[in-house]
Amino acid sequence: MRRNGKLAIVKTFVTCLIVLFASALVYGGSLQEEFDRLCVHTQEAESLSLERLQELVTECDQLLKKIEESNDEKKKLLLFRLNKCRNFLAYMVEFKQEANLSSPQ
Secondary structure (H helix, E strand, O other), X not given: OHHHHHHHHHHHHHHHHHHHHHHHHHHXXXXXXXXXXXXXXXXXXXXXXXXXXXXXXXXXXXXXXXXXXXXXXXXXXHHHHHHHHXXXXXXXXXXXXXXXXXXXX
């Protein structure tokens, strides 16, 4: 019985490790996926509406908070890249707002 008891403990321990690491990988992956989903729009920013650009900036701000709170090993890199993406989208918002103000109606 001792052997079976130790084997059960080892199986339980290994299962717990798998669950912990799997959830960490999924969480980290979802941050990367959200980053990719948002920052892909920088390539088409000129053709997006002002409202859509503002939505993307807001979503970037929300993702920045999530990343800051995470323990992701790529946290610094994601924050740096997302800030660049967010700043570009914010620049496009300002650019389009100025263009709308200066264009005759």
